Amino acid sequence: MTALRCNVADLLHHQAARRPVHLETDGTDFGAVGGTRLDADPLVIDVVIERVPDGVVVRGTVQGVMTADCSRCLRPITRSFTWNVNELFESHPLEGQTYQLEGEEIDLELPIRDTVLLGLPLMPLCTTDCAGVCPQCGIDRNETTCSCNNNPTDARWDALSALTFDD
Template sequence: MREHSLDVTPAERWGEGLVAVEAARPIELDVRLESVHEGILVSGTIETVYEGECSRCLLAIAQPVEVEIQELFTYPGQETSDFEVQDDHVDLETLVRDAIVLSLPFQPVCQPDCPGLDPATGERLAERPGTEPRAPIDPRWGALKEFTDEGSEA
């Protein structure tokens, strides 16, 4: 068994959509390599930071991401596997990239209760506390609004 702590930087951007791990962003790996009968068992944790935009208010965000991995790298010549030991080495790049990209949020938010943008003005609702977004009135019912406005003034 061997344990390694590595700091690596990807050569390209990992991820698509609203958030991604940018190129040259440090990635911390703490891995344990164990020799087993079928091959080499790799387990550990990955820590980095993703950057992008909030899906509700479009504010720039940067959040930490931590992923646990465990994968068996089989020896060549045995069953077909996604990961194989090659020349007594294991290539962790594909494993690390896939684990990070799959852990990125599909709809990231700057805060869990982010109210988003006002559909009429496009302003961030979080910057205007106490104001509720008004639902647009269906134009077919617009004539009835006159009756409610007159009734509330009396």
């Protein structure tokens, strides 16, 4: 039994019944994608659980704080996020699309975990136009202009830009 398990018996017996649910849990339990992970700040889940013909729908938001190192300049990033949750729990779930209604209970852990893993950026950036670290001299180009700035692109990528692709 996890902290995010909810009994929905009251909803199952009334068509179109709905109930708001507010939960908080430790963000660090939710793993990491690459170097991006959730902060120890609580992960706050605000959803409405609603009875539908096939089971219950969970709609709302999950809010938290992520930390990472910028994938270009390696500076630490701390950023809050709000992601939407909109998931169906049913007795006979479709693999990868809906979640298991277990008798009169649902476990929000799996959909929240999926939402977090999909939401965390694979290549976090401190700013969208982060200039990154010079691949030649290692200087942080956000702070200073490096002596090799005449050729800011990494020569190792030249072969890639010369490639052409047929349809």
